[in-house]
Amino acid sequence: MAEIRSLRDAVAGLVHSGDTVAMEGFTHLIPFAAAHEMIRQRVSDLTLVRMTPDVIYDQLIGMGAARKLVFSWGGNPGVGSLHRFRDAVENGWPRPLELDEHSHAGMANRYVAGASRLPFAVLRGYRGSDLPSRSGTISTVVCPFTGEELAAVAAINPDVTVIHAQRADRDGNVQLWGLVGVQKEAALAASRVLVTVEEIVDDLTPAPGAVVLPSWTVDAVAVAPNGAHPSYAAGYTVRDNGFYQSWDAVSRDRDAFLRWMDENVLEGAR
Amino acid sequence: MAEIRSLRDAVAGLVHSGDTVAMEGFTHLIPFAAAHEMIRQRVSDLTLVRMTPDVIYDQLIGMGAARKLVFSWGGNPGVGSLHRFRDAVENGWPRPLELDEHSHAGMANRYVAGASRLPFAVLRGYRGSDLPSRSGTISTVVCPFTGEELAAVAAINPDVTVIHAQRADRDGNVQLWGLVGVQKEAALAASRVLVTVEEIVDDLTPAPGAVVLPSWTVDAVAVAPNGAHPSYAAGYTVRDNGFYQSWDAVSRDRDAFLRWMDENVLEGAR
Amino acid sequence: MTWTSDELMTVNAARALAGARTCFVGIGLPSAAANLARRTTEPGLVLIYESGTLGSKPSRLPLSIGDGELADTADAVVSVPEIFNYWLQAGRIDVGFLGAAQVDRFANVNTTVVDRGPGRPEGRLPGAGGAPEIAASCGKVLLVLRHSTRNLVRRLDFVTTVGHGDGPGSRARLGLPGAGPVAVITDLGIMRPDPETAELTLTDVHPGTTPEQAVAATGWPLAVAPGLRVTEPPTETELTALRRLAQGAPDA
């Protein structure tokens, strides 16, 4: 059963240095508040898993929290590059970053296999691509009925998955809606699950398109209003496109980035 | 794009003798009206696919419309046996019935593979069971990452899938909710899709838990109010448990069954 | 109060859910028992039905696993593929609760076909449904069925669902993750796998039943456990709750 905890306690209790951590949310509901708390707590040596690393992992990578990234598209959506990600990959700053790189279809199916507790998933993917040459988690299987060869991808089972949702009830049942992405799969694939929410409510009234994660699949719920900013929570906040655009300049320069993190994230810890 | 047609025209246009037909609905939203129209039109030599044959296939089998049944649980839920199904299997009346028999997990995954246009699906299933000895659609694959042997089941891709839904809009977009079962997968796995609905509405207002099948995935929509009876359509009708109980006596006896079908189903064609 | 033998069976089946958090509920007798448990000893018990409902809280016993009330009262409703892949197969469910047509001494189950002897066609049973994977993946399994030599047989005509296979170590060799059947509750008593041999032995009889009756109604030489217990009679609370649940769903 989920415990309702402060974000600080939830991160301290569930996210440890060296963990494989998935923080999902496909553009929508990205758990920035939790990432900032992880940065403040100096969690390190993480294997970060996420289809679209986005600004959230640019920040974690730039602060040196990650040793490895598992992903499928590492850009600033609609803006351009993730400069901290590039700097880590190209120049090893602030530390080298190992990569395991997939397509979206491959990553999505890796989570599906993880949530289903299967060791792998099958897809029609990667054919003719150079991607398999750089990854140890892409292989092939042969259909026992037709003889067709298909791609196989290894399951992802994070130590901990962190997501942001619109709300939870007092028992810790979690509800999210809008673009639901791959969050259900990421949560069900993990050993531990931390959910930040916009608010706690008495009753989760059914909502169109909503996904419910029952309390018994979640370890901790922490209230973090606007906890997806600059991403958003449909029905609560809107995407701060201006922030995403301004991130390009902030993140281009190492010093500007560190200054920004110091002023906007670490400050909160003092 | 879906055409809105009469049930008679839709069945005549989409369901042909010799077809592999899936009529899904897990207890809820079972497309009885369409089955009765198929019986009236004397569609025959069908391979019928359905996780739970239920009374709907008991009727089709008893009327001699099927040569083969692909299924996972063939009882009258909460009541007992499906007597027409048993009579066909045990005594070949009114004609022999070939079986391809699975577990629910296997059937569900066969539809998933079909909807994904993969030739097979992988699951942890059938271990130690005698079921694989009687089916040509159960095999094994070995995980290329861990070496673990898992079950593989062949995809189901029906010629036509028939489902019942609460409503459609005038463009033929279909909306269903409540227990949504395996209908989305069954529809997306098929070459042709026929949907009966309780009603046509101007706008499909979003509903909690609703599945939408866009018009361009459906061939025909036919209005059939109470078209799931004795099953039900959440929000429109309730399950007629009394009918399911009374079916036991009706279906036990060949003549009583034929009389009932004549009076209640074929009558409608005259 | 007086009670029927089916009530005895159901009350004891419900008691067997003590301590469970989540239960994958088979159709029929298991549903009655799981709902009774939620009404008595385990009010927090999460009921999961293969129709796709997580956390159903029906006020009456559903006739079928797809009755509307199961969905209306659930914490979440998911698709049938999802319930089997993300929830059952993933090993999230503490207890799988199954009915059965034939059970053998190692608690293997047949719900597919029965052999009626030479020259006669096989008798058809409903089939596997969710059982093979429920018995494979749940933390443990409870079986509930009426006690007779027809149901509890020396040798299954068909193995639909593996309990303890051919004895100790079978489940591990087959790669079945859960612990398998821990109790078979009947209208005469309770059988549990012997810790050494994995063979079902009579550990409890219901009030008014003798071990000899149970042995006579079993198709193999049923061992009686040392320290055979007599189950507690149904309490008034249990019977009242069960009868209230059953109202309006006569055959559940």
Add this chain to the structure above:
Amino acid sequence: MTWTSDELMTVNAARALAGARTCFVGIGLPSAAANLARRTTEPGLVLIYESGTLGSKPSRLPLSIGDGELADTADAVVSVPEIFNYWLQAGRIDVGFLGAAQVDRFANVNTTVVDRGPGRPEGRLPGAGGAPEIAASCGKVLLVLRHSTRNLVRRLDFVTTVGHGDGPGSRARLGLPGAGPVAVITDLGIMRPDPETAELTLTDVHPGTTPEQAVAATGWPLAVAPGLRVTEPPTETELTALRRLAQGAPDA
């Protein structure tokens, strides 16, 4: 009216969607073109985004594929695994519309890494995203990118996404179900695979562009198709619709 070279590119990319019923829309330039097509020649065009939206009808160009309006205006929103497995992989989508960093003469695409020469680290691009499977599974593929020798190269540094592989028959040998790229729309013109060789050849130039300009901006010896056409200038309707869409989303 006057127009920019990017507007020329987008208008022609939108026109290339004529006759399409469903389009899987990549991020960036493809999104602008697909939305423009829905606003002009193909009002019934179903836009599908990898964020899980089926039938989005945004009134402004989204900055990202996950903007709220894409979900709010969609006929259905599904999970990311579902969009890739049930919708894309299943071959339901007529046209896949992609941007690219590097494209070679067989319309193969690199969006992963660029070789910066000896002693320098590889330059990092965003990665594959949905592209490999979009290009594999859609009925056909359109590519849109700016025309330069940096983008249109003799040899890819990395094959992220297969277009026509190493020429005729490649797609069949690889088991790629769709027809692959049928047009590469740039700010200078349009290249299409030669029916015999599958090599991209210049079939159209935009008004005011010479074929020599396009050849000079291409990293391989670009063949000019016989009967080279000049594209129609953007109409007032097209430009007005494009500019209205772009309002409020400066970088889409």
